[in-house]
Amino acid sequence: MLLHPMLSQAVNSLLLIISLVSVYGSAFAVSLNAELDRTKVVEGESLTLTLSAKTRPQGGPDLSVLAADFDVIDQAQSTRLSIVNGNASSLTEWQVTIMPKKYGKLRIPAIHWGQLVSSPIDLEVLRADQANANNLETRQVLIETEVSTKNPYVQGQVIYTIRILAKVQMQQPALTQFKVANAMVEKLGEDTSYSKERDGHKYNVIERRYAIFPQRSGLLTIESPILSAVIADPRRRNLVLRDPFFGVPFGDPFGTTNNAFSQQIRMRGPSISLDVKPQDPSVIGVWLPAQKVELLETWNPNPPSFIEGQPTTRTITIMAHGLSAAQIPDLTIPSISNVKFYPDATQADNQARDDNLIGIKTFKQAVVPAVAGRITLPEIRLAWWDTINNQPQLAIIPAQDIEVLPAINADAKNIQPNQNNSTLSSNLAPNLSSKNLPTAAVHPENSAKTDPGNVNLKPNSILDNQSLGYLNWFLTSMILSIAWLTTILLWLIERRRKVRQPKVNDLNAAKLSKLATQIKQYCLANDARLARLALLNWGRANWPDQPPTNLNGLASALNSEIATAVFQELDQCLYAGAASKIWDGRAAWNKLSQLLPNSKPAGSKIQQPLPQLYPNTIG
Structure with missing residues (x-):
């Protein structure tokens, strides 16, 4: 069947138009440029994905496609304007800091930003043990973690060490708190810094140690903290020839963090898994796993003198190496008919000594003999488990005879x-x-x-x-x-x-309740900025001696994974450039309402993220 010549010409013209639209649409669709700062990294390292467009798309890019293989750490938007021969042009960039969740061959899928779409990018993530000397040439900063033992007893001590090694000068360094569930954590002393050579390279090292006490047997994973810092990037020095203003974007005229010579890094050390052993079945009663336990006794006056009806002060101190004072039980003093014991308040303290935590608990009592003559004070025993030799032990104050003089x-x-x-x-x-x-x-x-x-x-x-x-x-x-x-x-x-004293506590509780009410109001109003300020005010009122200075510190003080997640989302909405993301204050309050009204736990300590790893800089 033959078509009419005019109809055939119309069909051909329509097909040509469709082809041209398809070609133009394809060229337009890929006009979003995607670029990685490097395509080969070691696990735990972050990398920067830059999306750039010559137009200014509406909203922000859809980064949900990255969630399967990457964590989105940070986002920032900038616009560059250039004028060449009187012709003005602009370039809009969206920089995304991402961290791979696993090692191997990964792909960054196509990302949509408005009507624009990028092309996929392939990259390789190496395992940490694959980072040989050649890899160290390009790695300016390293983060390492280690434990004293991977097979501890439940409630036994594990020394967790974090080391940060840097070959170059670091600016604005910060270290988040590591994550571990079902464990008690105590920081050991202050951070130490020193120099070290490895594979022919000199590093400045800062070291931080913790004592971790698992509270459950079985598998326990310690997730390494995340280090963020700004370092010099020698690979970008050639960009000075690209820009008449030495490669410094107009959005950052002083080039303090994002100029052509610097690189913002985020990296995480390797996670460590522990196989926690249960309590030894031979132990009945108090479980006290330690490296060494001492029972010490002193008298006041010394040597003691005993008079019928008169008190003499007796002090008994328990020193447990490899335990915190909170784990040491109260002593049971056997009672006898001819002597009365009047206990004083118990004192507890922790000391870091020789890369070890020593828990100290002190008991004082007034010993009052009821009759004159010779009296035998009974023996005092404390059973504990020797984690070095894997056997039960006893700390003993032996029985002793005392001579009691008659009353006058x-x-x-x-x-x-x-x-x-x-x-x-x-x-x-x-x-x-x-x-x-x-x-x-x-x-x-x-x-x-x-x-x-x-x-x-x-x-x-x-x-x-x-x-x-x-x-x-x-x-x-x-x-x-x-x-x-x-x-x-x-x-x-x-x-x-x-x-x-509770009257003062009652006043503080009323103040905390009022601040919690303000937090609720700002959360329900979806006012992220005021909610953040109210949360910090609540933290300062609850910990006046050691107030948290940011939400990470408040989350550490609360010791809650829920609070950590809520606060991270809040900070990302405020400071991570996610302007298109609306903060769900009502959902945040539903999670926080069970945490904030409570007063601080007795003896709790705030573990702040590292505000500054080096007093000035290291290099």
Whole structure:
């Protein structure tokens, strides 16, 4: 069947138009340029994906296609304007900092930005153990992690060490908190810095250590922290010839962080998995896994003296190497019928010594004997598990015998007024006759009848020596009694002051409740900026001695993965350039409402992200 010539010509023209539109559409669709700063990285390193367009698309690029293989760490947008021979042109760039989730051959898929679409990009992620000397040539900064043991006991100590090695000068370094679930964490001392050579390269090193105590047996994974910093990039120095202003974009005239000579890096060290052993089945009762446990005893006064009814202070100290003070149980002092024990407040402290955490717990008690004579104080035992030799051990304060002197009043009752008169007569001067002696000395029975108090005793008599001894005992006891009463009075005053302390806590709780209400209002209003300020004010009120300075510090203080996720999303909405993303304040409040009204845990410490790894810079 033949078409009419005019109809055939119209069909051919339509096909030509469709072909031209298809070709033009394809050229337009790929006009979004995508570029990686490098296509081969080591696992844990971040890389920068730059999307650029000669037009200014609406909104932001759709980065959801990256979620399968990459974490989006940061985003930034900039616009460059150039004028050449009177002709103006602009270039819009969207820089995305990403970190691969796994190693191997990966692909960045096509990304849509408005009506524009980029081409896919392939890259290779090497395993950390594949980074040989050749790789180290291009790696300016390294982050390493290690543990003292990968097979600890539950509640036993694991020393976790983080090292940052840098060959070049770093600016604005920051280190996030590592992540570990079902574990108690204590920081060991201050950071240390030193120099080190490796494979012919000199590195400046900063080292930070933690003591981790797993609270459950089984598999436990420690996720390494993320290091972010700005370093010099020698590969970009040739860009100085590209731009009349030395390659510095107009959006950053001083080139402090994103100029042609610097590179913003983010990297994560390798994660470490632990196989935590359960409590040994032979142990019944308190489980105390440690490297060494000591029981120490001191007395005040030293050496101690014991008097019936008078207190003597006894101090017992437990030193556990490889445990925190919070893990040390209270001592059980066996009771005995002839001695009363009055305990004082327990003191707990942690000390970092020789790359080890030492928990110290001190118990004080007043020991008051009820009777005079010899009394045996019972033995004190503390069972613990030796993690070095894998066997049970006992820390012991052995039983001890004490001699208790009688109370002064009790001794005075046993003294008979005339019991030493015969001795008194025999000790008188031999040349004295009875007629020269006082009547009371010759006839004591008559003296007792007429005037019992009229007894004239010589200073060198035995009765005088005993009276003087009793007087000394009396004065000594009075001084001790006054000191003891003063101690009890001060203790009661201090106890009364502590009882009143909750009034101050009640005021602080009211302030925290008010601040929590403000947080709720700003969250429900989706006001991310005011919600962030209110959260920091709440943190300062809850930890006035060590206030968090940012949301990462507040999340560390709360020790909550939920808070960490919410705060990261909040910061990304405010500062990561995600202007098109609307913060869901209501969802954030639903997650935070169970965390913020509570007061801080007793003895909690804030673990801030590293604000500055080096006092100035390192190079």
